[in-house]
Amino acid sequence: MTQKISFDFSNAKFMAKDADIEAIKSRVLEAKKTLVEKTGEGNDFLGWIDLPVNYDKEEFDRIKKAAAKIKDDSDVLLVIGIGGSYLGARATIEALRHSFYNMVDKNVRKTPEIYYCGNNLSSTYYAELVDVLADKDFSINVISKSGTTTECSVAFRIFKELLEKKYGKAEASKRIYATTDKEKGALKTLANSEGYETFVVPDDIGGRFSVLTAVGLLPIAVSGADIDLLMQGAANGREYCLNNDFDNNDALKYAAVRNVLHEKAGLGMEILGNFEPSLHYVSEWWKQLYGESEGKDGKGIFPTAVDFTTDLHSLGQFIQEGTKNHFETFINVLNPRKVVTMQLEETDLDGLNYLAGKDVDFINKCAMNGTILAHVDGDVPNIRIDMDAIDELSLGELFYKFEFACGVSGYTLGVNPFNQPGVESYKKNMFALLGKPGFEDMTAKLKARLGE
Numbered sequence: 001m002t003q004k005i006s007f008d009f010s011n012a013k014f015m016a017k018d019a020d021i022e023a024i025k026s027r028v029l030e031a032k033k034t035l036v037e038k039t040g041e042g043n044d045f046l047g048w049i050d051l052p053v054n055y056d057k058e059e060f061d062r063i064k065k066a067a068a069k070i071k072d073d074s075d076v077l078l079v080i081g082i083g084g085s086y087l088g089a090r091a092t093i094e095a096l097r098h099s100f101y102n103m104v105d106k107n108v109r110k111t112p113e114i115y116y117c118g119n120n121l122s123s124t125y126y127a128e129l130v131d132v133l134a135d136k137d138f139s140i141n142v143i144s145k146s147g148t149t150t151e152c153s154v155a156f157r158i159f160k161e162l163l164e165k166k167y168g169k170a171e172a173s174k175r176i177y178a179t180t181d182k183e184k185g186a187l188k189t190l191a192n193s194e195g196y197e198t199f200v201v202p203d204d205i206g207g208r209f210s211v212l213t214a215v216g217l218l219p220i221a222v223s224g225a226d227i228d229l230l231m232q233g234a235a236n237g238r239e240y241c242l243n244n245d246f247d248n249n250d251a252l253k254y255a256a257v258r259n260v261l262h263e264k265a266g267l268g269m270e271i272l273g274n275f276e277p278s279l280h281y282v283s284e285w286w287k288q289l290y291g292e293s294e295g296k297d298g299k300g301i302f303p304t305a306v307d308f309t310t311d312l313h314s315l316g317q318f319i320q321e322g323t324k325n326h327f328e329t330f331i332n333v334l335n336p337r338k339v340v341t342m343q344l345e346e347t348d349l350d351g352l353n354y355l356a357g358k359d360v361d362f363i364n365k366c367a368m369n370g371t372i373l374a375h376v377d378g379d380v381p382n383i384r385i386d387m388d389a390i391d392e393l394s395l396g397e398l399f400y401k402f403e404f405a406c407g408v409s410g411y412t413l414g415v416n417p418f419n420q421p422g423v424e425s426y427k428k429n430m431f432a433l434l435g436k437p438g439f440e441d442m443t444a445k446l447k448a449r450l451g452e
């Protein structure tokens with residue numbers, strides 16, 4: 001199967017030398033073995049490894065049917081979720097669909113507008129989203145693996161009420177789709193009692209690895225993207241990751257190179273850079289994937305991201321000449337979806353006639369290559385990921401390769417890549433400050449620290 005995604009490590013070699021890669025290779029292969037033989041910590045969260053070839057076909061069909069109903073009866077789909085219950089869907093939809101999706105005439109777009117909430121606690125955001133929904137027919141996909149995440153529950157309460165006011169309880173319950181645990185959690189209890197259609201987040205797939213479950217697939221299908229091709233792309237990635245030896249396996253090499261850059265060169269930050277604005281949320285998804293998987297036990301590479309060329313005019317200076325603690329990974333889209341050719345102007349006052357006849361993407365690629373060389377000259381190693389196109393097959397493959405490399409990289413680093421215990425600390429404090437029953441003994445202490 002031809003691969004749509006390939007990695008180029010040549011511009012990282014000056015810090016991740018062949019000998020360093022050779023030296024870490026056995027640890028990476030051991031980590032791969034631990035992952036695929038499911039013998040490591042977190043091995044009850046490895047359902048994503050075979051997901052692209054082993055998923056619930058009956059549910060997959062129900063997802064398509066639900067998507068068709070939503071397309072038919074709704075001007076808007078409201079997607080309520082946070083973290084792994086949000087980023088994969090948004091990453092995919094923003095990458096694959098029109099750059100100005102919600103603004104495209106609905107007769108041309110033929111699919112509902114899509115808005116996201118439950119991913120913050122801003123009263124302004126919620127009040128203004130209510131304004132947007134005022135005269136629109138809408139449906140809700142509420143997504144939470146635990147079914148108890150505060151942001152998600154707060155948003156759902158607000159928009160469930162709006163929906164029920166608009167349609168009455170019975171019709172509203174037909175416009176709510178809940179994606180959650182098959183039996184546990186407040187959302188599942190609510191869905192059962194109100195009769196919402198439900199989709200399952202499998203027990204053995206953590207939120208940040210769940211984009212290709214119903215978590216991502218229902219909103220993605222509503223947007224009009226092809227979920228069969230997305231799964232196929234991931235299946236192609238899986239085949240590649242599982243079956244190629246180290247020398248022919250970019251996912252394993254990526255795990256190796258980033259660990260070498262971290263351990264040997266002492267670099268603490270990886271900056272994922274794109275040159276296509278529609279990939280912004282792919283970076284957000286990647287940040288959660290690597291951040292929650294590796295940042296623990298006082299270890300890990302801090303994953304951050306830039307949108308280029310935009311951020312070359314803000315963060316470019318720091319990356320080039322500031323504290324040297326980072327390496328970069330660029331996503332290079334080989335074939336842009338659209339072409340815009342520069343025209344010749346008679347007067348040439350802007351001095352751009354030398355570009356007449358060239359595609360804007362040619363300028364973009366020159367900016368990218370110029371940036372790679374400049375940053376390498378500034379001692380910033382660069383990994384380049386070539387992506388055939390921003391389409392379903394390429395994106396599915398990219399997701400899988402990032403997930404697989406993440407599992408291998410986490411085990412190579414020596415952490416459990418599949419838990420996120422640190423996320424609970426702020427939640428406990430927030431519950432105590434909110435006065436949630438059961439957290440009373442912490443409340444006074446925290447309030448004193450806040451001077452209240």
Ligand SMILES: O=P(O)(O)OC[C@H]1O[C@H](O)[C@H](O)[C@@H](O)[C@@H]1O
Pocket residue numbers: 082083084085143144145146147148149152207208292420423
């Ligand atoms: O899907 P949920 O249970 O609502 O969780 C949503 C997100 O919030 C948590 O705090 C975790 O850190 C994330 O890993 C998770 O993806």
